[in-house]
Amino acid sequence: xxxxxxxxxxxxxxxxxxxxxxxxxxxxxxxxxxxxxxxxxxxxxxxxxxxxxxxxxxxxxxxxxxxxxxxxxxxxxxxxxxxxxxxxxxxxxxxxxxxxxxxxxxxxxxxxxxxxxxxxxxxxxxxxxxxxxxxxxxxxxxxxxxxxxxxxxxxxxxxxxxxxxxxxxxxxxxxxxxxxxxxxxxxxxxxxxxxxxxxxxxx
Numbered sequence: 001x002x003x004x005x006x007x008x009x010x011x012x013x014x015x016x017x018x019x020x021x022x023x024x025x026x027x028x029x030x031x032x033x034x035x036x037x038x039x040x041x042x043x044x045x046x047x048x049x050x051x052x053x054x055x056x057x058x059x060x061x062x063x064x065x066x067x068x069x070x071x072x073x074x075x076x077x078x079x080x081x082x083x084x085x086x087x088x089x090x091x092x093x094x095x096x097x098x099x100x101x102x103x104x105x106x107x108x109x110x111x112x113x114x115x116x117x118x119x120x121x122x123x124x125x126x127x128x129x130x131x132x133x134x135x136x137x138x139x140x141x142x143x144x145x146x147x148x149x150x151x152x153x154x155x156x157x158x159x160x161x162x163x164x165x166x167x168x169x170x171x172x173x174x175x176x177x178x179x180x181x182x183x184x185x186x187x188x189x190x191x192x193x194x195x196x197x198x199x200x201x202x203x
Contacts, residue, residue, distance in 0.1 A: 001112070001113055001114065002110065002111065002112050002113075003109075003110075003111045003113070003132045004108075004109065004110050004111070005108075005109045005111070005132060005133060005136040006106060006107060006108045006109065007106070007107055007136055007137070007139075007140040008100060008104055008105065008106045008107070008140075009104070009105055009107070009140060009143060009144050009147065010103060010104055010144070011103065011104070011105055011144075011147050012099070012102060012103055012105065013072060013097050013098075013099040013105045015105075015147065016097055016105045016107070016143075016147070017069075017072050017097055019143070019146065019147055019150065020074075020095075020097075021041055021067070022041065023035060023038050023041050023044045023065065024038050024044075025146060026143075026146075027044070027046065028142070028146070029139050029142035029143045029145075029146055030048075030135075030139055030142075031135060031138050031139070031142075032048050032049045032050055033046060033047075033048050034046050034047045034048075034049070041065070042064065042065050042066070043062065043063070043064050043065070044062065044063050044064075044065070045060075045061070045062045045063075046060075046061070046062075046063075047059065047060050047080075048061070048080060048089075055085075055119070057082040057084065057085065057087060057119060058082060058083070058084075059080030059081060059082050059087075059089055060080055060081060060082075060083065061078055061079050061080025061081060061089075062078065062079065062080075063076055063077065063078030064076070064077050064078070071096070072096065072097040072098075073094070073095065073096040073097070074094075074095055074096075075092065075093070075094055075095075076091075076092070076093040076095070077091075077092050077093075078090070078091055078092075078093075079091075082117070082119070085117060085118045085119065086117050086118070087115065087116065087117030087118055087119040087120065088115070088116045088117055089113065089114070089115050090113065090114050091111060091112065091113035091114075092111070092112045092113075093109060093110070093111050094109070094110040094111075095107060095108065095109050095110075096108045107140075109136070111132070
Protein backbone atom coordinates (compact mmCIF):
# COMPACT_ATOMS: atom_id res chain seq x y z
CA UNK A 1 0.00 0.00 0.00
CA UNK A 2 1.17 3.51 -0.68
CA UNK A 3 0.50 6.92 0.84
CA UNK A 4 1.67 10.37 -0.16
CA UNK A 5 1.76 13.35 2.20
CA UNK A 6 3.38 16.78 2.26
CA UNK A 7 3.64 19.73 4.63
CA UNK A 8 5.51 23.00 5.06
CA UNK A 9 7.55 24.41 7.93
CA UNK A 10 8.65 28.05 8.35
CA UNK A 11 12.37 27.33 8.25
CA UNK A 12 15.07 27.37 5.60
CA UNK A 13 15.82 24.21 3.64
CA UNK A 14 19.30 23.92 5.17
CA UNK A 15 17.97 24.24 8.72
CA UNK A 16 15.37 21.52 8.17
CA UNK A 17 17.83 19.25 6.36
CA UNK A 18 20.30 19.52 9.21
CA UNK A 19 17.61 18.86 11.84
CA UNK A 20 16.37 15.72 10.06
CA UNK A 21 19.88 14.27 10.14
CA UNK A 22 19.55 13.77 13.89
CA UNK A 23 17.54 10.54 14.03
CA UNK A 24 17.10 10.52 17.79
CA UNK A 25 15.75 14.07 17.88
CA UNK A 26 13.58 13.57 14.81
CA UNK A 27 12.00 10.46 16.34
CA UNK A 28 10.67 12.56 19.22
CA UNK A 29 8.49 14.34 16.64
CA UNK A 30 6.76 11.11 15.61
CA UNK A 31 3.78 10.21 17.83
CA UNK A 32 4.42 6.85 19.52
CA UNK A 33 8.05 6.49 18.40
CA UNK A 34 11.06 5.94 20.64
CA UNK A 35 14.65 5.45 19.47
CA UNK A 36 16.69 3.13 21.69
CA UNK A 37 19.93 3.01 19.70
CA UNK A 38 21.52 4.98 16.84
CA UNK A 39 24.57 4.15 14.72
CA UNK A 40 26.16 7.07 12.87
CA UNK A 41 22.72 8.61 12.27
CA UNK A 42 22.22 6.02 9.52
CA UNK A 43 20.91 3.00 11.41
CA UNK A 44 18.54 3.00 14.34
CA UNK A 45 16.57 0.60 16.47
CA UNK A 46 13.56 1.47 18.54
CA UNK A 47 9.93 0.94 19.46
CA UNK A 48 6.72 2.29 17.96
CA UNK A 49 3.76 2.12 20.36
CA UNK A 50 0.13 2.21 19.25
CA UNK A 51 -3.17 1.84 21.03
CA UNK A 52 -6.35 0.64 19.33
CA UNK A 53 -9.01 0.96 22.03
CA UNK A 54 -8.16 -1.79 24.56
CA UNK A 55 -5.49 -3.23 22.24
CA UNK A 56 -1.93 -2.05 22.82
CA UNK A 57 1.00 -2.92 20.60
CA UNK A 58 4.69 -2.12 20.71
CA UNK A 59 6.55 -2.72 17.45
CA UNK A 60 10.24 -3.29 18.05
CA UNK A 61 12.38 -3.00 14.97
CA UNK A 62 15.17 -1.36 13.02
CA UNK A 63 15.45 1.31 10.35
CA UNK A 64 18.17 2.31 7.92
CA UNK A 65 18.49 5.78 6.43
CA UNK A 66 20.23 6.99 3.28
CA UNK A 67 20.50 10.70 2.49
CA UNK A 68 21.50 12.63 -0.62
CA UNK A 69 22.88 16.07 0.23
CA UNK A 70 22.82 17.15 -3.42
CA UNK A 71 19.06 16.64 -3.85
CA UNK A 72 18.04 17.05 -0.18
CA UNK A 73 16.23 13.74 -0.32
CA UNK A 74 16.40 10.50 1.56
CA UNK A 75 15.04 7.00 2.01
CA UNK A 76 14.10 5.33 5.27
CA UNK A 77 13.58 1.56 5.29
CA UNK A 78 12.28 -0.07 8.41
CA UNK A 79 10.50 -3.11 9.81
CA UNK A 80 9.07 -4.02 13.19
CA UNK A 81 7.22 -6.77 15.03
CA UNK A 82 4.89 -6.73 18.00
CA UNK A 83 5.93 -9.42 20.44
CA UNK A 84 2.44 -10.01 21.88
CA UNK A 85 0.31 -10.54 18.77
CA UNK A 86 3.00 -11.21 16.11
CA UNK A 87 1.79 -8.40 13.85
CA UNK A 88 4.58 -7.30 11.48
CA UNK A 89 5.02 -3.94 9.80
CA UNK A 90 7.47 -2.92 7.10
CA UNK A 91 7.73 0.44 5.40
CA UNK A 92 9.84 2.47 3.00
CA UNK A 93 9.66 6.24 3.24
CA UNK A 94 10.96 8.44 0.44
CA UNK A 95 11.24 12.09 1.44
CA UNK A 96 12.34 15.23 -0.33
CA UNK A 97 12.84 18.82 0.80
CA UNK A 98 11.90 21.70 -1.47
CA UNK A 99 12.74 25.34 -0.70
CA UNK A 100 9.58 27.42 -1.13
CA UNK A 101 11.52 30.57 -0.30
CA UNK A 102 14.42 31.56 1.97
CA UNK A 103 12.41 30.88 5.12
CA UNK A 104 9.95 28.13 4.16
CA UNK A 105 10.50 24.48 3.26
CA UNK A 106 8.13 21.90 1.86
CA UNK A 107 8.61 18.25 2.85
CA UNK A 108 7.16 15.65 0.51
CA UNK A 109 6.69 12.07 1.70
CA UNK A 110 5.87 8.87 -0.15
CA UNK A 111 5.29 5.83 2.03
CA UNK A 112 5.07 2.19 0.89
CA UNK A 113 4.01 -0.07 3.72
CA UNK A 114 2.70 -3.51 4.53
CA UNK A 115 1.06 -5.01 7.62
CA UNK A 116 0.58 -8.70 8.35
CA UNK A 117 -0.95 -10.38 11.38
CA UNK A 118 -3.92 -9.72 13.67
CA UNK A 119 -3.78 -5.92 13.37
CA UNK A 120 -3.67 -5.95 9.55
CA UNK A 121 -7.45 -5.43 9.43
CA UNK A 122 -6.96 -1.88 10.72
CA UNK A 123 -4.86 -0.99 7.67
CA UNK A 124 -7.71 -1.42 5.21
CA UNK A 125 -9.93 1.30 3.85
CA UNK A 126 -9.59 4.97 3.00
CA UNK A 127 -9.63 5.90 6.68
CA UNK A 128 -5.93 4.95 6.80
CA UNK A 129 -5.06 7.88 4.54
CA UNK A 130 -6.92 10.26 6.83
CA UNK A 131 -5.14 8.87 9.88
CA UNK A 132 -1.82 9.20 8.05
CA UNK A 133 -2.71 12.82 7.31
CA UNK A 134 -3.36 13.45 11.01
CA UNK A 135 -0.06 11.82 11.99
CA UNK A 136 1.74 13.93 9.39
CA UNK A 137 0.22 17.10 10.84
CA UNK A 138 1.34 16.10 14.34
CA UNK A 139 4.83 15.40 13.05
CA UNK A 140 4.92 18.77 11.28
CA UNK A 141 3.82 20.55 14.46
CA UNK A 142 6.39 18.72 16.60
CA UNK A 143 9.14 19.31 14.05
CA UNK A 144 8.34 23.00 14.10
CA UNK A 145 8.57 23.02 17.90
CA UNK A 146 11.90 21.20 17.76
CA UNK A 147 13.28 23.74 15.30
CA UNK A 148 11.93 26.58 17.44
CA UNK A 149 13.69 25.11 20.49
CA UNK A 150 17.00 24.65 18.71
CA UNK A 151 16.90 28.24 17.48
CA UNK A 152 15.80 29.78 20.80
CA UNK A 153 18.42 32.03 22.46
CA UNK A 154 19.61 31.03 25.91
CA UNK A 155 21.26 33.23 28.54
CA UNK A 156 24.26 31.65 30.22
CA UNK A 157 26.59 32.74 33.00
CA UNK A 158 26.34 35.99 34.93
CA UNK A 159 23.82 38.50 33.59
CA UNK A 160 26.64 41.00 33.05
CA UNK A 161 28.39 38.53 30.77
CA UNK A 162 25.23 37.22 29.12
CA UNK A 163 25.84 35.51 25.82
CA UNK A 164 23.43 34.16 23.23
CA UNK A 165 23.68 30.47 22.47
CA UNK A 166 21.66 27.98 20.49
CA UNK A 167 20.59 24.56 21.66
CA UNK A 168 21.37 21.70 19.24
CA UNK A 169 18.30 19.68 18.32
CA UNK A 170 19.79 16.58 19.93
CA UNK A 171 19.89 18.36 23.31
CA UNK A 172 16.26 19.44 23.28
CA UNK A 173 14.58 17.59 26.18
CA UNK A 174 12.45 14.75 24.81
CA UNK A 175 9.00 14.09 26.17
CA UNK A 176 8.33 10.67 27.66
CA UNK A 177 7.22 8.30 24.86
CA UNK A 178 3.46 8.01 24.53
CA UNK A 179 1.39 5.45 22.63
CA UNK A 180 -0.20 6.67 19.43
CA UNK A 181 -3.91 6.47 20.23
CA UNK A 182 -5.78 5.51 17.06
CA UNK A 183 -9.12 5.66 18.88
CA UNK A 184 -8.65 9.38 19.53
CA UNK A 185 -7.63 9.92 15.91
CA UNK A 186 -10.71 8.05 14.68
CA UNK A 187 -13.05 10.11 16.87
CA UNK A 188 -11.42 13.30 15.64
CA UNK A 189 -11.84 12.24 12.00
CA UNK A 190 -15.47 11.22 12.54
CA UNK A 191 -16.20 14.56 14.20
CA UNK A 192 -14.63 16.45 11.29
CA UNK A 193 -16.77 14.49 8.86
CA UNK A 194 -19.94 15.21 10.82
CA UNK A 195 -19.21 18.96 11.03
CA UNK A 196 -18.34 18.90 7.31
CA UNK A 197 -21.74 17.42 6.49
CA UNK A 198 -23.53 20.10 8.52
CA UNK A 199 -21.53 22.87 6.86
CA UNK A 200 -22.35 21.49 3.42
CA UNK A 201 -26.06 21.28 4.21
CA UNK A 202 -26.10 24.91 5.34
CA UNK A 203 -24.58 26.21 2.11
